[in-house]
Amino acid sequence: MRxxxxxxxxxxxxxxxxxxxxxxxxxxxxxxxxxERSQSVMAAGGINAVLPELENGDSVACHIEDTLKGGACxxxxxxxxxxxxxxxEILRYLESIGTVFSVDKxxxxxxxxxxxxxxxxxxxxxxxxxxxxVSALVMEARRYEAQGVIRRKLRSSFYxxxxxxxxxxxxxxxxxxxxxxxxxxxxxxVVATGGQNALFGKTTGSTLCDGYVAGKLFMQGAELKNxxxxxxxxxxxxxxxxxxxxxxxxxxxGGRLFIDRNGERFYFMEDKxxxxxxLMTRDVISREIDALGGSAFLDIxxxxxxxxxxxxxxxxxxxxxxxxxxxxxxxxPVQPSVHFFMGGLAVHLDHETNIRNLxxxxxCASMYHGxxxxxxxxxxAAVYSGRVAADTLAERNRTDSERPDFSRELExxxxxxxxxxETESRFPVMYIRDMLAETMQKQLGIVRCKExxxxxxxxxxxxxxxxxxxxxDSSVMPYYNYSLTGILTLARATVKCALFRxxxxxxxYRSDHPERDEKYRAATIISYDDGNFCLRLDEGGAYES
Amino acid sequence: xxxxxxxxxxPDSSPxxxxxxxxxxxDNSVAGVLDYINYHDDISDVEGNATTRIGWECSCxxxxxxxxxMVVNGKPVLACETFVRDxxxxxxxxxxxxxxxxxxxxxVDRSSIHENLKAANICIGEYRPSEDTDFEHxxxxxxxxxxxxxxxxxxxxxxxxxxxxxxxxxxxxxVASRNQSKSRMIGEIYGRAFGRDCSKSLxxxxxxxxxxxxxxxxxxxxxxx
Ligand SMILES: Cc1cc2nc3c(=O)[nH]c(=O)nc-3n(C[C@H](O)[C@H](O)[C@H](O)COP(=O)(O)OP(=O)(O)OC[C@H]3O[C@@H](n4cnc5c(N)ncnc54)[C@H](O)[C@@H]3O)c2cc1C
Ligand code: FES
Numbered sequence: 001m002r003x004x005x006x007x008x009x010x011x012x013x014x015x016x017x018x019x020x021x022x023x024x025x026x027x028x029x030x031x032x033x034x035x036e037r038s039q040s041v042m043a044a045g046g047i048n049a050v051l052p053e054l055e056n057g058d059s060v061a062c063h064i065e066d067t068l069k070g071g072a073c074x075x076x077x078x079x080x081x082x083x084x085x086x087x088x089e090i091l092r093y094l095e096s097i098g099t100v101f102s103v104d105k106x107x108x109x110x111x112x113x114x115x116x117x118x119x120x121x122x123x124x125x126x127x128x129x130x131x132x133x134v135s136a137l138v139m140e141a142r143r144y145e146a147q148g149v150i151r152r153k154l155r156s157s158f159y160x161x162x163x164x165x166x167x168x169x170x171x172x173x174x175x176x177x178x179x180x181x182x183x184x185x186x187x188x189x190v191v192a193t194g195g196q197n198a199l200f201g202k203t204t205g206s207t208l209c210d211g212y213v214a215g216k217l218f219m220q221g222a223e224l225k226n227x228x229x230x231x232x233x234x235x236x237x238x239x240x241x242x243x244x245x246x247x248x249x250x251x252x253x254g255g256r257l258f259i260d261r262n263g264e265r266f267y268f269m270e271d272k273x274x275x276x277x278x279l280m281t282r283d284v285i286s287r288e289i290d291a292l293g294g295s296a297f298l299d300i301x302x303x304x305x306x307x308x309x310x311x312x313x314x315x316x317x318x319x320x321x322x323x324x325x326x327x328x329x330x331x332x333p334v335q336p337s338v339h340f341f342m343g344g345l346a347v348h349l350d351h352e353t354n355i356r357n358l359x360x361x362x363x364c365a366s367m368y369h370g371x372x373x374x375x376x377x378x379x380x381a382a383v384y385s386g387r388v389a390a391d392t393l394a395e396r397n398r399t400d401s402e403r404p405d406f407s408r409e410l411e412x413x414x415x416x417x418x419x420x421x422e423t424e425s426r427f428p429v430m431y432i433r434d435m436l437a438e439t440m441q442k443q444l445g446i447v448r449c450k451e452x453x454x455x456x457x458x459x460x461x462x463x464x465x466x467x468x469x470x471x472x473d474s475s476v477m478p479y480y481n482y483s484l485t486g487i488l489t490l491a492r493a494t495v496k497c498a499l500f501r502x503x504x505x506x507x508x509y510r511s512d513h514p515e516r517d518e519k520y521r522a523a524t525i526i527s528y529d530d531g532n533f534c535l536r537l538d539e540g541g542a543y544e545s
Numbered sequence: 546x547x548x549x550x551x552x553x554x555x556p557d558s559s560p561x562x563x564x565x566x567x568x569x570x571x572d573n574s575v576a577g578v579l580d581y582i583n584y585h586d587d588i589s590d591v592e593g594n595a596t597t598r599i600g601w602e603c604s605c606x607x608x609x610x611x612x613x614x615m616v617v618n619g620k621p622v623l624a625c626e627t628f629v630r631d632x633x634x635x636x637x638x639x640x641x642x643x644x645x646x647x648x649x650x651x652x653v654d655r656s657s658i659h660e661n662l663k664a665a666n667i668c669i670g671e672y673r674p675s676e677d678t679d680f681e682h683x684x685x686x687x688x689x690x691x692x693x694x695x696x697x698x699x700x701x702x703x704x705x706x707x708x709x710x711x712x713x714x715x716x717x718x719x720v721a722s723r724n725q726s727k728s729r730m731i732g733e734i735y736g737r738a739f740g741r742d743c744s745k746s747l748x749x750x751x752x753x754x755x756x757x758x759x760x761x762x763x764x765x766x767x768x769x770x
Contacts, residue, residue, distance in 0.1 A: 146663050241574075
C-alpha cells in the first residue's frame, strides 16, 4: 500500500504511523489536538515485558498465562502469544528511539510488580511512562514529518468512513479551521482513537476519548466486541471535574483500605481476604467498595514521610493539590472509577476489522485483554497493535478496483451539516452527554442486573429520540453536535452486550447471574443492521483466536 | 466573585472583555470555574445578558497534558491546576496566551512549537547516547508538555519566527544527549535559534508546570560548541 490515513495520534496511532513510514508508506496522521494532549500521556505505572534479565521463574510463557487468566479465558491464545512474545522487541525499540526508562546503577531498566501478575515484569519511566513514550514517538514521527512521509493534520476530526460494498477507501473529516467536511482518500484507514470515556462522563482518563469513532463505524457496518467489559479502578480521588487515579503503588507500598463504621476503622479487604487483601485485583476491590456503599479511605500516613516522599510523591502531590489533603496525616477518600475499556472495534489478528482496509489499533480495538486487562499490558498492546497493522499494510497490495466516487455522499453530508447549523438550539448538547453519563454510571456500574440494564436502555432510547430532533447548539464546536448520535449508539450497544451476557466474568458482574457460565466462554460480537442490534458469541474465534 | 474573560469568537474577529458572576465552589480550579460558568445554567454575563459559551481546551484535567494553558491574573498557568482558593476572594481575570494566534476565546494555535522543531529537524535518528548520560535530566526534559507557558513569559520570544524558546532548547538537549553524532548539528541550530538571543531571564523555569531546569539544558548545550 502507498498511503494510509490514521485517525488518532496517541501511542498506538504514532506507533503505527512511524512503522508505516519505515516501510515507505505515506501517512496522514489526524487528530484534533497534538499528541501531547492524548490520553496516552497519562499512563503512569508502566509497560509489561519479559527481558533476558527476568525475575527468577518468569518467562514469556508466564506472561501469556497471566494475561489469559486475567482476561478470564476470553483473550485469544494466538493473539496474546504474539503480544507477549514481542514484549522484549518493543521495549528495546522504545529505548532505541529515546524513551527514558528508569534504570539501576548499571543502566538496566527497573521493573515493578503490578496486580494480577505472577512476576515483576512492569518496566517504567518514573511516574510518567506514557508521557516518556509519547515524547520519544513524537520525536521519531517528526523525523518522518521532516522528510514528508508523515503529514500531520491537526484541528481535524473524524466524521465518517468512506465505505462501499464492504471496502474502506478513506474517511470524511471535519476541518475545524475551514468549518467544512472534506473527503480524504487512502489505501487504508486505521483508527487509533482510544477508549470511550465520554459514555461515563467523569473517568480517570482524557476528555478527548469519547467513543464517537467506534459508534459511527458501528453504524456504518463495523462489528464491535466485548463492550460489556469495562475496567473500574478501585481507588480514584473525586474532584469537581474528574476522578483522579490514585495509583496501585499506594497499596503496593503497604497502604490500607478501610471504611468508617460507627466511628471505628473497618479494614474490609484484610478482614475478608487476609493480610494481603489490599493487593487483590482491581475488579475484586472495586466490587467490595461498591457493596459497602461506593466509597472508602486509603491510609498511607503510617508509612512515614520518608517513604511517601521517596516512593509516593505523585500521590502526595495529587491529594494536596486537588483535595487539600496531607497524606502524612489524613487518609485519602477514594472511590472506584471507570478506567479502561476492554471492548471496542472487533479486529482480526492483523488488526483489520470486518470491513476490508479498515483497521483499528490501541484502546479503541478489542483484543488481547479478554474480560479484564492487566495493568501494563495496554501500553504494550498500543505499540504492538500499531506495528502489527503497519506490517500488514506493508505486505498488502492496493485494491485493484477503481476507487468509487464519494462526491455525492460528501455533498449530502456537507449540506446536512450546513442545514443543521442554520437552526439554533437553546438546549446545550453537552446536557445530553451529561444525562447519558449519569445513566451509564448508574445502570452500567460495577454490579449490573437485568432491571438496571433495561432502565439504561430505556433512557438511552429516549436520549436518541431527542438527539434526532435536536437543533444545532452553536455554542460548542460542530463536532459535539454531529458526534452525539454515534456516542449514544455506542452506549446502547454497550448496554445490549451487558444484557446479552447472562453470567459474571472478569470485569462484568451480574447480580442476577453471579456465576461464571462456560456457555459464554467466547467474545460478544454486536453488529448493526439498519437500526437493529444483532448479538452473537464468537464461538469459533473468528476474530481473536 | 467576578470572572473577567478576554473573548474572541474566531481567529479574525476582534477580542472583547466579558464579565461573569461566579458563585460556585471555592475549591474549584480555574478549569472548574470555566465549566461551571458554561454549564451550571443558561450562560449570561454579569448584567444578565445572554451570551455564548466560553471556548477553552482541556484533556487530562490534572496538569499532565498542557491543553489548558492560559493567563490567569497576569500569570501564565495551567487552568486545571490553578485554584480559586489561592486568589483569596479576589476577582479573576483570564486571557488567552498572547504569543500564539487565537482560535476561539481561550484556545490558541500552538502548532508553531512543533513546526519549528520539525523545520530544524530536531530528532534523534540513531540512538547513540554518550557515556555520561544523565538519565534524570533527560527524564525531566522529556516531560515537556509543549504547553507554551515558557514562551508566553519569555521576554525574547515574540512569535517563534527566529527565536524558538525554551521548549526548543530542551528538545535540542534531548537529541544531543541521545545521539552524540548529532552534537555538532544541534550545537549550530541551537546557537542560531536559541543560544544567541536568550538573555537568561530564566522566567521560563518559574512557570514550567513540570519544573524543567532549562538552565541545565542550556549549560550542556553551550558545551557542545
Ligand atoms: C490515568 C491512566 C493511567 C494509565 N496507566 C497505564 C499504565 O500504567 N500502563 C498501561 O499499560 N496502560 C495504562 N493506561 C491505559 C493506556 O494509557 C491507554 O490504553 C493507551 O495509552 C491508549 O492509547 P491509544 O493510542 O489507543 O489512545 P489515546 O492515547 O487515548 O489517543 C487517542 C487519540 O485519538 C484522538 N481522537 C479521539 N477521537 C477522535 C476523533 N473523533 N477524531 C480524530 N481524532 C480523535 C485523540 O485526540 C488522541 O490523539 C492508563 C490510562 C489512564 C487513564
Ligand atoms: S487539561 Fe491537561 S493540563 Fe489542564
